Structure formats: C-alpha cells, structure tokens
Amino acid sequence: MSDEKAVTIPAQADEPRRADREVLLKVTGLQKHFPIKKGLLQRQVGAVHAVDGLDFEVRSGETLGVVGESGCGKSTMGRLITRLLEPTGGKVEFQGKDITHLGVSGMRPLRRDVQMIFQDPYSSLNPRHTIGTIVGAPFKLQGVTPEGGVKKEVQRLLSVVGLNPEHYNRYPHEFSGGQRQRIGIARALALNPKLVVADEPVSALDVSIQAQVVNLLDDLQEELGLTYVIIAHDLSVVRHVSDRIAVMYLGKIVELADRDLLYKSPMHPYTKALMSAVPIPDPRRKNAKSERILLKGDVPSPISPPSGCRFHTRCWKATEVCRTKEPVLVELRTGQQVACHHPENFADQAPQDTVLLAVAKEAAELVADEVLAESAETSAAVAAEVASEQAEPTEPTEPTEPTEPTEPTEPTEPTEPTETAKTEGQESTDK
Numbered sequence: 001m002s003d004e005k006a007v008t009i010p011a012q013a014d015e016p017r018r019a020d021r022e023v024l025l026k027v028t029g030l031q032k033h034f035p036i037k038k039g040l041l042q043r044q045v046g047a048v049h050a051v052d053g054l055d056f057e058v059r060s061g062e063t064l065g066v067v068g069e070s071g072c073g074k075s076t077m078g079r080l081i082t083r084l085l086e087p088t089g090g091k092v093e094f095q096g097k098d099i100t101h102l103g104v105s106g107m108r109p110l111r112r113d114v115q116m117i118f119q120d121p122y123s124s125l126n127p128r129h130t131i132g133t134i135v136g137a138p139f140k141l142q143g144v145t146p147e148g149g150v151k152k153e154v155q156r157l158l159s160v161v162g163l164n165p166e167h168y169n170r171y172p173h174e175f176s177g178g179q180r181q182r183i184g185i186a187r188a189l190a191l192n193p194k195l196v197v198a199d200e201p202v203s204a205l206d207v208s209i210q211a212q213v214v215n216l217l218d219d220l221q222e223e224l225g226l227t228y229v230i231i232a233h234d235l236s237v238v239r240h241v242s243d244r245i246a247v248m249y250l251g252k253i254v255e256l257a258d259r260d261l262l263y264k265s266p267m268h269p270y271t272k273a274l275m276s277a278v279p280i281p282d283p284r285r286k287n288a289k290s291e292r293i294l295l296k297g298d299v300p301s302p303i304s305p306p307s308g309c310r311f312h313t314r315c316w317k318a319t320e321v322c323r324t325k326e327p328v329l330v331e332l333r334t335g336q337q338v339a340c341h342h343p344e345n346f347a348d349q350a351p352q353d354t355v356l357l358a359v360a361k362e363a364a365e366l367v368a369d370e371v372l373a374e375s376a377e378t379s380a381a382v383a384a385e386v387a388s389e390q391a392e393p394t395e396p397t398e399p400t401e402p403t404e405p406t407e408p409t410e411p412t413e414p415t416e417p418t419e420t421a422k423t424e425g426q427e428s429t430d431k
C-alpha cells in the first residue's frame with residue numbers, strides 16, 4: 001500500500017482489558033457443507049466442505065482478522081455468522097443468544113446489530129438507485145425513522161464516511177471504487193450495528209485507495225465502538241487493524257492468535273508461508289529479503305479434503321502423523337492457538353515422528369535454505385524463551401537431548417534441504 005504509513009495502529013493500552021469485555025459472537029463447531037446433487041432425481045453425491053468446524057469468539061470492540069487463500073471458506077464463514085447462510089452444523093451465539101437456526105422474524109432484530117460489507121462495491125450497490133435511497137434502505141427495511149428524518153440521517157452518514165452529503169441524489173456510477181465502498185460502509189452503519197463483518201472490503205480497490213478505506217474502518221471503530229470481523233486473502237490488509245487474526249485453510253482455522261504474536265512468531269507452517277508471500281517491512285528482520293516460502297499447487301478440493309492435517313499435501317514439514325491424525329487447535333502459548341503436530345517456534349508436538357513425507361521433501365526444496373535456517377534458529381530461540389518462562393525444574397528432555405545420536409548437526413549437512421527442514425521441529429525441543 002502506498003500510503004500504508006497513514007494507517008493508524010489501534011492503541012494496545014487496553015490489551016489486558018479485552019478478556020473482560022463481553023463476548024459478542026461465539027462460534028462453536030460451525031460447519032457448512034454445500035450438497036452436490038446429480039441426475040434427474042437430484043440425488044446428493046457429495047458435499048463441498050466449505051466450513052468444517054470453526055470455534056472462535058469475538059469480543060466487543062475488537063477486530064478479528066480472518067485470512068486464507070481463495071476458496072478456504074472465508075466468505076462462507078462470514079455469511080454464516082451474519083446468518084445469510086444456514087449452518088449445516090455447530091452453533092452461532094450473539095450476545096449469548098443462540099441464533100444458529102433463527103427464522104426470518106427471529107432474525108429481524110439481529111439484522112440491525114449485525115451488518116455485512118461486501119467485497120465488490122460495483123455489484124453490491126443497485127445502479128438504478130440514488131445513494132440516498134441506498135444508504136437509507138436499512139431504515140425502510142426495519143421500519144425505523146431516525147431523528148430528524150431519513151434524509152438528514154443519510155447525509156450525516158455520508159459525511160461520517162467522508163463523502164459529500166450534497167451527493168445524496170447521485171447514482172453509484174458517478175463514484176469511484178473507493179467512494180462506492182464508502183457508500184457500502186455508510187449503509188452498513190445506518191442502523192448503528194454492534195458487529196460489522198467486512199468480506200474483503202478493499203480487495204477490489206486500487207492499492208492506493210485500500211489504506212484509506214482500511215483507515216476509515218479503523219477510525220469508525222474508535223468513534224462508534226464497533227466490533228469487526230475483517231476478512232482478507234492476505235495478511236497485509238488485516239495486520240494493521242486486527243487485534244487477533246484467524247488463519248483459515250480448507251474450511252478450518254489452523255492458527256488463531258493475537259496479532260503481535262502471529263507476526264512475531266507464527267506457529268503454523270501455513271501462516272508462515274502466508275506471511276512470507278507478502279513482503280512485510282519489518283525492521284527486526286533486515287535480512288528477510290530472500291525469505292519466501294512458495295506454496296506449491298492450489299488449495300486441494302474441499303469436496304474431499306486431505307486426511308489428517310489438511311495442509312499435509314503442501315507442507316514442508318509433513319510427516320506420517322500429519323497424514324493420519326488431524327491436529328487439534330490448541331492454545332500452545334497464551335493468546336496463540338495452533339493446529340499442528342510440528343509447529344514453528346515451539347517444541348514439536350509429535351517429536352517421535354521423524355520421517356518426512358515425500359511431498360514435504362519436495363516442498364522443502366522450494367523453501368529457501370535461509371528460511372529453513374532462520375526457522376530452525378527462531379524455533380530454538382522461542383522454545384528456549386518459553387522454557388525459561390515456564391521454567392520447570394522437572395524438565396526431563398534437556399539433559400537427555402544432547403546424547404541423542406540424531407541430534408541435528410546443521411553444519412555437516414547444509415545442502416540437504418529436507419534435513420534442514422526437519423531440524424526445525426527437532427531444534428525446538430533442543431533448548
């Protein structure tokens with residue numbers, strides 16, 4: 001983003017208080033399987049596992065960023081939590097109320113509290129309506145008359161989002177992409193919502209405009225006390241505005257962590273790959289130029305997701321246990337939940353499992369040696385840090401580790417990428 005610097009980073013001073021804030025949205029085991037039907041009788045022959053068991057909470061006033069490659073189920077998740085889609089399984093609670101299967105009338109009051117901003121500001125605004133009509137539509141739908149009348153309120157909303165209130169009678173085509181997205185935001189704010197779900201709100205905009213819209217969302221949050229779920233396909237959009245970030249892969253959350261933790265020490269290999277796909281200026285990593293993890297191939301089909309860890313067909317650390325056993329999303333560090341048997345920057349969760357899968361060996365060749373070396377280094381450093389923090393006198397692994405004959409001896413095998421890859425996990429236990 002060219003004017004990325006202008007993005008204000010929300011104050012972190014109230015960090016400890018976040019845990020005390022009200023849980024606005026709670027999602028448990030959320031699933032959406034789209035049936036695939038065939039033939040004259042429209043028999044169901046399979047299902048797209050678009051969202052396959054999500055658990056998370058969003059607290060009042062926070063921003064949860066949701067990232068992942070295209071097709072991993074982000075939009076479906078957004079539509080499930082705003083109840084534009086009916087879940088196949090699991091539970092959605094809003095302010096403690098179960099809204100999973102509410103009907104149209106039951107949902108009406110909730111429609112005020114939960115709003116969605118869509119990706120495409122070109123198709124989400126009716127071209128035949130003036131922006132006055134568009135922004136004022138929610139009042140009509142809810143049968144609400146704001147103080148001072150609809151027109152006055154719409155004009156106020158337009159100025160809140162940085163548009164000229166005089167343009168009330170203009171049509172969407174008279175506005176630029178960024179301005180149209182502001183119109184969409186004004187419409188979303190009309191009923192004074194509590195939760196705003198923004199699905200790739202800036203993806204369709206020019207890079208130069210993206211930061212302005214992200215900034216606007218950020219300012220509005222502060223002024224109006226909004227709670228956001230902001231969906232994006234990469235980390236560059238959400239990194240400035242999110243308090244926490246959920247990384248999705250094939251319908252699942254693979255990592256859910258406080259923003260700073262995620263950037264400082266990502267634990268899921270997929271998160272790390274996503275991060276290295278975006279050049280992030282980070283003064284702490286001056287030599288990060290060559291750091292790129294290129295994920296091979298596309299996301300596998302959600303119709304028949306890979307067994308075990310769904311990422312095992314593309315992961316450079318995958319071992320047999322990854323293929324057979326699904327890793328559970330667990331809090332490995334305070335504020336950081338990860339679903340991985342061999343997490344980065346932490347002690348290996350399956351240290352006995354040492355044989356890399358063939359696919360991982362191939363993938364490791366794509367991962368630059370510098371990345372693997374740095375990865376191993378950080379893993380070791382963080383594991384040491386964690387160990388000293390939780391210093392347990394009974395820790396048995398430390399004294400036994402050095403005697404192990406397979407102890408990674410990097411200098412002897414610097415050219416073997418798969419070996420180097422493996423040392424990540426091993427290093428991490430080797431404090």
Ligand SMILES: Nc1ncnc2c1ncn2[C@@H]1O[C@H](COP(=O)(O)OP(=O)(O)O)[C@@H](O)[C@H]1O
Nearest residue numbers: 034048050069070071072073074075076077302
């Ligand atoms: N209405 C639908 N019917 C069938 N499959 C769908 C439908 N909506 C989404 N999908 C599929 O669900 C998966 C997740 O889609 P989506 O939630 O749009 O992902 P994302 O927003 O992360 O790109 C994709 O494979 C997509 O093709």
Ligand code: SF4
Nearest residue numbers: 309312315322340341
């Ligand atoms: S190491 Fe295994 S469990 Fe972890 S992401 Fe890779 S394949 Fe999945």
Ligand SMILES: [Mg+2]
Nearest residue numbers: 074075076200
């Ligand atoms: Mg989407």
